[in-house]
Amino acid sequence: MNKLIIPDLINSLNSILPEIVLSFTLVAIILSDLIFHKNKKYLPYISLIGLIITFVFLINQFGKSDPAFPVSSQLSLLSLDPFSLFFKVIILVSSFLIVLFSISSKEIESGSNRHGEYYGLLFGMIIGMFFMISANDLILIYLSLELLSLSSYILAGFVKTSLRNSEASLKYLIYGAASSGIMLFGISILYGIFGSTNLQEINALINTPAASQLTFLISVILIFAGIGFKISIVPFHFWTPDVYEGAPITITAFLSVASKAAGFAVLIRFLKVTFIDSFTGNGYWQLIGYIDWQTLLIIIAIITMTFGNFAALWQDNLKRMLAYSSIAHAGYLMLGVSVLSDQGLIAVLVYFFIYMFMNLGAFYVVMLIANKINSEEIDDYTGIGYSLPFLGTVLGLFLVSLTGLPPTAGFIGKLYLFIALVDANMITVAIIALLNTVVSLYYYIRVLRVMFLIKSDKTVSINLSPLSFVVLMFMAIPTLVLGIYFSPLVSFAKESVQLLGF
Amino acid sequence: MEVGLNHFLVVSTLLFSMGIYAIVTRKNAILVLMGIELILNSANINFIAFSRYGNFGLQGHLIALFVIVLAAAEAAIALAIVLNIYKTLSTVNIDEIDNLKD
Numbered sequence: 054m055n056k057l058i059i060p061d062l063i064n065s066l067n068s069i070l071p072e073i074v075l076s077f078t079l080v081a082i083i084l085s086d087l088i089f090h091k092n093k094k095y096l097p098y099i100s101l102i103g104l105i106i107t108f109v110f111l112i113n114q115f116g117k118s119d120p121a122f123p124v125s126s127q128l129s130l131l132s133l134d135p136f137s138l139f140f141k142v143i144i145l146v147s148s149f150l151i152v153l154f155s156i157s158s159k160e161i162e163s164g165s166n167r168h169g170e171y172y173g174l175l176f177g178m179i180i181g182m183f184f185m186i187s188a189n190d191l192i193l194i195y196l197s198l199e200l201l202s203l204s205s206y207i208l209a210g211f212v213k214t215s216l217r218n219s220e221a222s223l224k225y226l227i228y229g230a231a232s233s234g235i236m237l238f239g240i241s242i243l244y245g246i247f248g249s250t251n252l253q254e255i256n257a258l259i260n261t262p263a264a265s266q267l268t269f270l271i272s273v274i275l276i277f278a279g280i281g282f283k284i285s286i287v288p289f290h291f292w293t294p295d296v297y298e299g300a301p302i303t304i305t306a307f308l309s310v311a312s313k314a315a316g317f318a319v320l321i322r323f324l325k326v327t328f329i330d331s332f333t334g335n336g337y338w339q340l341i342g343y344i345d346w347q348t349l350l351i352i353i354a355i356i357t358m359t360f361g362n363f364a365a366l367w368q369d370n371l372k373r374m375l376a377y378s379s380i381a382h383a384g385y386l387m388l389g390v391s392v393l394s395d396q397g398l399i400a401v402l403v404y405f406f407i408y409m410f411m412n413l414g415a416f417y418v419v420m421l422i423a424n425k426i427n428s429e430e431i432d433d434y435t436g437i438g439y440s441l442p443f444l445g446t447v448l449g450l451f452l453v454s455l456t457g458l459p460p461t462a463g464f465i466g467k468l469y470l471f472i473a474l475v476d477a478n479m480i481t482v483a484i485i486a487l488l489n490t491v492v493s494l495y496y497y498i499r500v501l502r503v504m505f506l507i508k509s510d511k512t513v514s515i516n517l518s519p520l521s522f523v524v525l526m527f528m529a530i531p532t533l534v535l536g537i538y539f540s541p542l543v544s545f546a547k548e549s550v551q552l553l554g555f
Numbered sequence: 556m557e558v559g560l561n562h563f564l565v566v567s568t569l570l571f572s573m574g575i576y577a578i579v580t581r582k583n584a585i586l587v588l589m590g591i592e593l594i595l596n597s598a599n600i601n602f603i604a605f606s607r608y609g610n611f612g613l614q615g616h617l618i619a620l621f622v623i624v625l626a627a628a629e630a631a632i633a634l635a636i637v638l639n640i641y642k643t644l645s646t647v648n649i650d651e652i653d654n655l656k657d
Binding site: 221230 | 595
């Protein structure tokens with residue numbers, strides 16, 4: 054037995070090459086920060102190179118479905134399947150963009166002597182998310198979730214002298230630590246019931262009568278507290294507006310896309326691997342459990358998006374408005390999960406890929422304008438469509454796409470979601486989601502109205518650097534093109550619904 | 556009377572409840588963080604008790620070790636953030652730190 058462990062470990066190292074490259078980049082960043090502490094200009098470029106190499110190794114894993122770090126002949130700690138690959142691509146692309154954002158951010162520039170910490174912790178977050186996405190064991194999920202959280206607590210308060218940075222960081226820390234502690238208590242009860250923390254093993258033991266239903270239910274609800282905090286669904290959303298408004302805008306954008314993606318990946322894996330009973334022919338999942346999962350998820354999803362959309366109506370700060378809008382989008386994505394079928398999962402993946410471009414894009418334009426006018430209040434955007442026609446138009450594009458109007462990509466995301474809902478005979482739910490989209494139209498278009506229909510005598514001028522222009526186009530072009538030509542994305546998503554062992 | 560699994564579970568549940576109570580009612584950030592430590596340690600007691608009385612091997616003990624290390628890291632980061640708040644605002648009362656509100 055003992056002799057078998059070492060070759061298994063060495064073989065497994067081959068399947069986590071992307072994570073290894075990320076860790077080496079983290080070490081390289083810290084070392085070069087220590088050795089060349091006079092000049093920190095090249096730190097973002099080390100990060101970019103690390104991310105590109107990671108991407109190359111990740112592409113090598115395309116189409117493979119391997120277990121890594123086996124604990125017995127069937128069970129493993131990590132599962133590297135097409136599903137995790139899809140989410141890892143999302144995280145890598147968004148991290149790449151966030152590093153590019155950070156180069157042109159004035160907020161991050163102000164702490165330039167601490168750039169080593171900034172990029173190092175950013176890589177801490179990325180490694181945490183990578184392990185979280187493919188983790189197949191509750192303890193590994195918990196540890197990687199904490200690695201992600203601990204790095205992001207510090208990054209949320211990166212500018213130490215800024216009052217709102219510090220406040221965001223404290224609030225994130227208190228809510229985050231409490232909810233992950235509650236999650237750990239849930240895991241400990243689950244361990245007591247089943248004697249294991251492996252998701253597949255729990256799935257095999259779940260039907261034995263030894264498990265008390267009430268205890269089991271309580272432990273699962275406690276675990277949902279930890280995951281729900283990461284994706285900011287309604288009972289656990291309190292931190293979102295404050296942290297998103299207070300944190301540096303690059304970190305806000307990263308939290309709203311990458312950390313949410315990791316949270317959703319864990320949620321889907323936890324639901325599907327732990328509770329799956331059987332598949333009906335057309336890709337619907339039959340979940341075991343003592344409660345009606347579908348109704349529970351639908352209720353959470355509807356409350357989440359209704360709350361997010363209505364609260365966003367009253368916001369005067371663009372960053373805070375985008376925070377509420379990201380809560381609403383978490384609601385739409387939950388709706389895709391609640392279909393509990395492969396088609397619903399495809400809708401979630403497509404939606405997430407598109408959401409990444411449009412949400413990051415909106416934050417980037419807000420950042421570029423805030424660099425100049427030092428404000429994110431919507432009132433300060435008066436007439437910006439005239440003085441900055443290019444930036445105004447691009448922001449308009451992203452906001453229209455977030456609403457989900459054709460011909461932008463956001464429409465395709467919503468379309469696939471509604472098709473999945475209608476196919477599963479959830480017409481009422483689809484109508485509620487549609488009405489929610491109408492509500493969201495009001496607050497997105499309000500920004501456009503302020504920018505383009507109200508004249509202002511103040512003129513703002515921004516000299517867009519070539520880098521910023523390229524980054525903007527990198528997000529604006531997919532937002533437009535994926536609205537018209539989306540079949541490659543959909544087929545990529547279709548190949549990615551495969552979880553290990555299913 | 557012999558000490559059994561139930562005794563440990565009662566202690567851990569009490570600790571958990573006290574932790575939640577501290578998080579909900581305390582105004583001082585440091586006391587809230589102490590509540591969080593209580594929750595983590597209650598989970599640790601659970602892990603070790605289950606692993607000892609359920610004959611699950613040493614896995615529970617290992618998990619508890621991981622959690623202890625993690626709790627230390629979390630405490631270090633939390634105290635650094637609270638210290639930074641104290642430097643800028645000269646208070647650690649959570650109710651007074653409310654500049655970000657609608």
